[in-house]
Amino acid sequence: MTETMNWGQPGPTKRWSGGLSLGAKFFMLGVLAVALSIPLFAVWLLVQDREANYRRAVDAIGAQWGGSQTLTGPLLAVPVTVLSNVRDQDGSAVQRRVGRTLLIAPEALDVSGQVDPERRKRGIHEAVVYQSRLTARARFSAPDLDALPQPVVAVDWSRVRLIVALGDLKGIEAVTIMRGETELDRVSPGFGIGSTGQQSGFHVPVDLSDGFADGGAPAEFALDLAFKGSQTLRFSPVGKETNVTLTSPWPHPSFAGAFLPATRTVSDAGFEAQWTVPQLARSIPSATLAEGSAPLSAFAIAQFGADLYQPVHFYRFVDRAVKYGVLFVGAAFLVIFAIEVMSGGRMHLVHYMMTGLMMIIFYVLLLALAEMVGFAAAYAVAAGATGAVVAGFTATLFSGRIWAVSAFAGFALLYGSLYLVLSLEDAALLAGAIAGFAIVTAMMFGTRKVDWSAGGSPAAKS
Numbered sequence: 001m002t003e004t005m006n007w008g009q010p011g012p013t014k015r016w017s018g019g020l021s022l023g024a025k026f027f028m029l030g031v032l033a034v035a036l037s038i039p040l041f042a043v044w045l046l047v048q049d050r051e052a053n054y055r056r057a058v059d060a061i062g063a064q065w066g067g068s069q070t071l072t073g074p075l076l077a078v079p080v081t082v083l084s085n086v087r088d089q090d091g092s093a094v095q096r097r098v099g100r101t102l103l104i105a106p107e108a109l110d111v112s113g114q115v116d117p118e119r120r121k122r123g124i125h126e127a128v129v130y131q132s133r134l135t136a137r138a139r140f141s142a143p144d145l146d147a148l149p150q151p152v153v154a155v156d157w158s159r160v161r162l163i164v165a166l167g168d169l170k171g172i173e174a175v176t177i178m179r180g181e182t183e184l185d186r187v188s189p190g191f192g193i194g195s196t197g198q199q200s201g202f203h204v205p206v207d208l209s210d211g212f213a214d215g216g217a218p219a220e221f222a223l224d225l226a227f228k229g230s231q232t233l234r235f236s237p238v239g240k241e242t243n244v245t246l247t248s249p250w251p252h253p254s255f256a257g258a259f260l261p262a263t264r265t266v267s268d269a270g271f272e273a274q275w276t277v278p279q280l281a282r283s284i285p286s287a288t289l290a291e292g293s294a295p296l297s298a299f300a301i302a303q304f305g306a307d308l309y310q311p312v313h314f315y316r317f318v319d320r321a322v323k324y325g326v327l328f329v330g331a332a333f334l335v336i337f338a339i340e341v342m343s344g345g346r347m348h349l350v351h352y353m354m355t356g357l358m359m360i361i362f363y364v365l366l367l368a369l370a371e372m373v374g375f376a377a378a379y380a381v382a383a384g385a386t387g388a389v390v391a392g393f394t395a396t397l398f399s400g401r402i403w404a405v406s407a408f409a410g411f412a413l414l415y416g417s418l419y420l421v422l423s424l425e426d427a428a429l430l431a432g433a434i435a436g437f438a439i440v441t442a443m444m445f446g447t448r449k450v451d452w453s454a455g456g457s458p459a460a461k462s
Contacts, residue, residue: 022341025337025349026337028349029333029337029349029352030330032333032349032352032353032356033326033329033330033333033356034326036325036326036329036353036356036357036360037325037326039357039360040322040325040326040329040360040363043322043325043360043363043364043367044319044322044323044325046364046367047315047318047319047322047367048319050315050367050371051315051319053125054125054315057122057123057125057127058122058125058127058230058231060122061120061122061127061129061230062127062129062168062230062231065120065129065171065228065229065230066129066168066170066171066227066228066229066230067167067168067170067171067229067230068167068168068229068230068231068232068233068234069132069166069167069168069171069227069229069232069233069234070165070166070167070233070234070235070236070303070305071111071134071136071164071165071166071167071225071233071234071235071236072164072165072166072201072235072236072238072296072299072303073162073163073164073165073201073236073238074106074109074136074138074162074163074164074221074223074238075103075104075105075106075162075163075164075238075296076102076103076104076140076160076161076162076163076206076208076219077101077102077103077104077160077161077162077163077191077203077290078101078102078103078104078155078156078157078159078160078208079099079100079101079102079155079156079159079160080099080100080101080102080152080154080155080156080289081097081098081099081100081152081153081154081155082097082098082100082148082150082151082152082153082289083095083096083097083098083150083151083153084096084097084098084150097153100150100289100290101289101290102143102148102152102155102287102288102289102290103287103288103289103290103296104140104143104286104287105238105239105240105284105285105286105287106138106139106140106238106239106240107139107140107141107218107239107240107241107286108137108138108139108239108240108241108243109136109137109138109237109238109239109241109242109243110136110137110138110243110244111134111135111136111137111235111242111243111244111245112134112135112244112245112246113132113133113134113135113245113246113247114132114133114246114247114248115130115131115132115233115246115247115248115250115306115308116130116131116132116248116249117129117130117248117249117250117308118130118131124371124372125371127230127231128230128231128250128308128310129228129229129230129231130228130229130230130231130233130248130250130308131173131226131227131228132225132226132227132228132229132233133224133225133226134223134224134225134227135222135223135224135225136222136223136225137220137221137222137223138220138221138223138239139218139219139220140218140219140220140221141218142212142213142214142216143286143287144287145287147287148287148289149289150289155213157207157208157209157212157213158207158208158209159205159207160205160206160207160208161191161203161204161205161206162177162184162203162204162206162221163191163201163202163203164201164202164203164223164225165191165200165201165236165296166200166201166202166225166227167200167229167234168200168229169189169200169201169202171227171228171229172202172225172226172227172228173226173227173228174224174225174226175187175202175223175224175225175226176223176224177204177221177222177223178221178222178223179206179219179220179221180220184204184205184206186204186205187202187203187204188202188203188204189201189202190202190203191203206219231307231308232305232306232307232308233246233305233306233307234257234303234304234305235275235303235304235305236299236300236302236303237259237277237281237282237299237302237303237304238284238299239277239279240278240279240286241276241277241278241279242275242276242277243274243275243276243277244274244275244304245272245273245274245275246271246272246273246274246305246306247270247271247272247273248270248271248306248308249269249270250270250271250308251266251267251268251269251270251271252308252309252310253266253271253273253306253307253308253309254306254307254308254309255273255304255305255306255307256304256305256306256307257303257304257305258301258302258303258304259275259277259281259302259304260275260304261273261274261275262274262275262276271306273306275304277302277304281302282299282302283302284298284299284302314370314371314374314375314378315370317370317375317422318363318366318367318370318375320422321363321366321418321422322363324418324421324432325360325363327432327436328359328414328418329356329359329360331414331439332355332356332359332390332411332414333352333355333356334439334443335407335410335411335414336352336355336394336407338410338442338443339394339398339403339406339407339410340398342403343398343399343400343403345397345398345399345403346397347394347397347398351393351397354393355390355393355394358386358389358390358393359386359390361386362382362383362386362387365378365381365382365385365386366378366379366382366383369381369382379419383415383419387411387412387414387415388408390411391407391408391410391411391412392407392408394407394411395407395408417431417435421435
């Protein structure tokens, strides 16, 4: 009952070993599609490995250029002496004078600046970096010392430090700090007040013993900062009222963090965004006694800003495409199987396996080409090459021009549907569900008269 297979000759008389019925073959094709998930998993691991290489390249560029930047400050750090309750050796509670640092937030903080993006390459990988120039104006008023949790017995207003935290100090290029018309030129790295939970920043000494604490005029400072960074720029709303205005020629910003811009304009020419954060929105006191690492890290939960987002990140798209792999291969098998049933021809299971392997090669080609020419062009080349090979191979196994046209049309529709699903982002699930529904519906009605227990000829009409 087993005929000799002649894979090179098309025609309805060719049979496969064992004379399987169409129903049994349909079941085995499902098993084969699932079995191909093993090489698909290997391709997925390859995608993860290549993306990890990309991340390492981006991190290396950031390490040399300047990493993600977060601006926290300016704040006033004032040496104070407080009465603190401690336990004596005998266990009794006593009050002792303890040195602390009082951190004072500005009454108002206004920051404006420009972010100019650049592209840097390391090998075949590209990262978005930027140069930024910011101007910050801060106005400070004397705090209410009686509102602090520990009694303050002494304040040294002559040894105040204006401190600013920056995510990666390596990227800084220039700092100018003015108090009124006077430039403060003793800027030093670090904070000069011990541990504050952030190691990256700078400070400048300020003498506020000129009546600031006795109802004098508020202390006003202006900062001009020029620094480099990578991909992300964040701000901490340290002021009782914080206003930040940011402009950039980058057309694809991603606004992130605890607050979104109050107003924003995004176009192909770039973006402009403005944030306004009042004191009530951030739940952070305006004056805090620094103890350990808490004070500056408290602002981390309220940070906001913009990312220089790179659209159509191809690793994410290839990863999503591979996750559709089993369904994609299964759909390809359905296209071929439908042609096989309708034409009355035969295609061996080995032919199906080779077809499935070619579909998997499509993902490898897509990944390799996307690293060179981008996702859209890579998809066109990989889909065109593998789709033409598979459709052409399928067409040679069935006699009749109509089946060749059907094969090419079916695979063009299949590759086009996958690209549509990958491109729709939020509507990808809906598009995939509709496509699956349409395919299964077409198979159900298209094969309703097939005798699945026989060799594949359509059942006789009643």
